[in-house]
Amino acid sequence: MSASAQLAVDAKALKVKWSLMVLTVAMFIALLISVGIGPMKISMYDALSVILAKAGFMESQVSNVVHSIVSSIRLPRSLLAVLVGSSLAVCGAAMQGLFRNPLADPGLIGVTGGASLAAVLMIVLGGTTFSWLYSYLGDYTLMIAAFSGAFCTTMLVSKIATTSFGTSVTSMLLAGIAIGIVTGAGVGILTFMADDAQLRTLTFWAMGSLGGATWSTVLAAGTMISITLFCLPMHAKNLNALLLGESEARHLGVNVEKVKRQIILLAAVGVGASVAVSGMIGFVGLIVPHIVRLTLGPDHRYLIPACAVLGALFLLVADMISRTIIAPAELPIGLITTIIGGPFFIAMLVSRTRSNQL
């Protein structure tokens, strides 16, 4: 490598380091603001004192209501935004790398279809056919069902696309679309059977919300999502090799079949857990990786961590808007991510098509 090329690489690495640092700082600031604002007027100082008191640093002198709002409503909710945001963005990036398609998102491998079918099944038949499940799992029935649904459909899609020659990415895409149609039909039938109250519930579920966040959901989803967030970056180099093409990656010594299986499994866990706790939050998995790729380039070693941080930041901001814009009512967060994400994505498509980059 020539000296000038080495210099360029160093400059690039420096830029990436700085960007990651700035993003991380911005995310922590957003996290603090997120705990500090909401429909209830609580001063930033009071909000922070609750957190510091919880961590054992100081005595908090706020009222019980303020304490309970900050520690059992805002804090778990903000942490859930961080978890779900990073998980959706990272899984989106991994899917796009795996399918070598900039439009890929976790919906393609059946995650969202399976999760919504299971969730709608519980909403509509939870009171009758599946009431025994509710008696075992209580409030978490819907989440556990959505997660299992996501996981099972993804495994099914992957099974359909796997032959003795390995997993074909093209068949997987087609199988994903087909399963999506089948689960969509199931959701349609259940929607037809639903009564007025259930219809409303399932409509709102499909718009996404972090409103149900409690410490136990944070803990449950956090465990699953951490697995994905820790393990996916280990595949960064493999994903880089896959960008060249499957046979090229094989020649570079990548065990392509194993890598594919593991990435799909990790994405199913990450997205499944996110959808289970927050419903459908669209566009995060699509636009966040795109923004990062446009600014930092396609190297997955930087792409994945940057996506994790930017995804968390994006969802924190979207959730703050969701909570405050029509307070004391709440606008579903899925609507906000789509309202911001849709036009942004179109603008990006237009500018890239003009310069023939897509």
Next chain:
Amino acid sequence: MKINVIWLFLCTSLMPALVLGAPQSIVSADGSLTEIVYALQQQHRLVGVDTTSKYPAQAATLPQIGYKRNISAEGVLSLAPQVLIATEDSGPDIILKQIAEAGVTIERYSAKPGLAVVREKIQGLAKLLEVEAAGDALWQQVSTDVARARAKLSQVKEPVKVMFVLSTAGGSVLASGADTMADAIIGLAGGVNAISAFTGYKPISVEAIVSAAPDVILMMARGGDHGGGEDLLAREGFKLTPAAINNRLVKMDGMLMLGFGPRIGEAINRLVADFYPRLDVAATVQ
């Protein structure tokens, strides 16, 4: 030991006085409950309402907590209520739990249709607000209204067949089957639901409309695509029904007709008059 017993006695006797004082700030997550609070003249205690609270019109000027099945925990808490009044179908449950954990008392009432539920809501709220006398008077007025309608209905020999049309948007007709608010109010007003083959609100085919042969079409009075308006009777299917032939389309404000609130007596009487316009009113006065 003795001192302990005295303390215990003092605490238990004073506690209810401290805790159970009539709540002065209330958030309502149901339109019919809001109506009852207004009917009891206790609206000054309301600090927030949901989007179904549209009557009386002043209720809509109070802070909005959103749709009753999709309320936000912090949104409600920011209004600092002592009590949240809701029905069984308000929610989500997980949010109500969070609100309760923050120290707000939650009073839930049944969401099922029926006069018993109206009574339970009126008397329950009156007790909560410590205006029992006003509550009894309000229920008395409702039951008098209902009795007046029943007296009229006793002369009816052949009940009319009524089809409730929820909406005609999107080309298909959404009609009410059994087990709905609409089904219940039709029954209370002396009609028979023309459709009993299914429960809830479902789309039905043109042929099913013809074969149901309703004498009256009942709709909510509201604008836009839901209305359908007078031209509904001229539509395919509807135009072959007795309702269209005799031009009998009845429209009523949705909250009045289906709210199962304090105005239910008025709703029933108006529907009876619309269903049976030829009933001899004079004969029932005695």
